[in-house]
Amino acid sequence: MSRETTLKTYIESIRDQYDYILIDCMPSLGMITINAFAAADSVLIHVQAQYLPVKGLQQLIQTIGKVRRQINPNLTIEGILLTIVDSRTNFAKGIINKLEEAYGRNVRIFEQYIPISVRAAETSAEGKSIYMHDPKCTVASAYSNLTKEVLEDE
Incomplete structure (x- = not known):
């Protein structure tokens, strides 16, 4: 039900x-x-x-x-x-x-x-977030920018 x-x-x-x-x-x-x-x-x-x-x-x-x-x-x-x-x-x-x-x-x-990014693929194998694995890589930066873009509408 x-x-x-x-x-x-x-x-x-x-x-x-x-x-x-x-x-x-x-x-x-x-x-x-x-x-x-x-x-x-x-x-x-x-x-x-x-x-x-x-x-x-x-x-x-x-x-x-x-x-x-x-x-x-x-x-x-x-x-x-x-x-x-x-x-x-x-x-x-x-x-x-x-x-x-x-x-x-x-x-x-x-x-x-x-x-x-190979760095992003490695995070899955390690069970870590991209910010813990490599906080300065392009993928971490992209996710930070996405967060800002989503929050602009708030």
Whole structure:
């Protein structure tokens, strides 16, 4: 019963204790992600600057629309964040252009993107945040800039 709202029920009980609650989901549209959408005020969609992930973005946005209609009418899309971007390639530039053409009128696409980096990949293996692993690298700087960009709207 009401399995889509289990996380929302819990978050409502602790919401006053926090300024922000971030829910990071795996890239799938399973029950955990639906629970996160039901509990969230907004969604920041991150997508790799690759053909297949961008193609799957349409299904994700449709799912967010369904959740908005049926479970959480207050859910909004904060924006789209491009990750693992190799800005040196024409391929990445083309993906960015296609994304802006397809969604730029309706959904904010963050100016800051997260560049591809071996240093960032190493953090997963070490189980550390990028700020602990290499706080001066380009990825750490990009995440700091993204935070500023998101908070500008507050």
